Amino acid sequence: MKAVVHADKSGMAGLTYREFEERSPQAGEVSIRLKTAGLNHRDLFVLTRHKPSDLPLIVGSDGAGVIEAIGEGVTGMKPGDEVIINPGLGWQTNSDAPPAGFEIVGLPDHGTFAEKVIVPAENAVPKPAHLTWEEAGVLSLAALTAYRALFTRGKIEKGMKVLIPGIGSGVATFLLQFAKAAGAVVYVTSRSQEKAQKALELGADQALDSNEDWERALDGEKMDLVIECVGAATFNQSLAQLRPGGTIVTFGASAGDDVNINLRTFFYGQFNLLGSTMGSAEEYKEMLKFVECHQLKPVIDTVYPLSEFHQAFKRLEEAEQLGKIGFSIS
Structure with a gap:
């Protein structure tokens, strides 16, 4: 099968699009013929975490496709089923933090930037009917991260004032x-006028220029909740x-971690500072239900x-995108 493989060199220099040997699903696993996949910042980090001395790795965490084969003991699904992949491995029920051994598809095991991927059967979830293949393929990792940060950690409620920088x-x-x-009043920031305008079209109540004085732009308005993913x-x-007693949830440090x-x-x-990461399988199902309920x-x-993965990685690395970057897979 064709795949985007990282090997021999660190960073994007180690990526190639080439033939890669397939394997059959083992007990409890399913093989999925992928139609689409989604690119995440995590994929950039994997290119440095995966060392040139390591075995070749197919990168990618997000994807959607059709079940092609099932391993021994798999029930409740069959070849031909349309599925979306939950990229979280080993975190079943909601908890304060991920359990020991929690991993994500795409490192240390092979990921979704390929014609096929093998995952535990429990990670193949029915594709929401209202989503196109392109939409389903880019949903999971980012949407689950957002859901846990807002609902599980941030305890968002109707009428809250929420700030989303970047x-x-x-x-x-x-x-x-x-x-x-969820009924919140939402403020966003961006250095790009184009992105700020798009955010307003998506429903943001106010979009600030990241370079201006936020306090002045907000006219002293204080937030109940801030979700920090910039750093x-x-x-x-x-x-x-x-506001006094407000909460800030952080899960990203792309612009520095000190x-x-x-x-x-x-x-x-009296502020509350909370960390967050992707999320559990329980939260994943809650997130999909929320997405379907609100369409x-x-x-x-x-x-x-x-095959044009280099352009995609470059666009993400340079922060040119607004929203999700995806791959179509023949």
């Missing part, structure tokens, strides 16, 4: 859609927008043929 990423666009569907570049600005905060300001403000669809930036 609206360009796939997770951020899901955060906006989910928060509006050091915006963290203290985000913290400054919280932050200095004023502890006295923090404890007098939500991913914001898709660009869909490339899998």
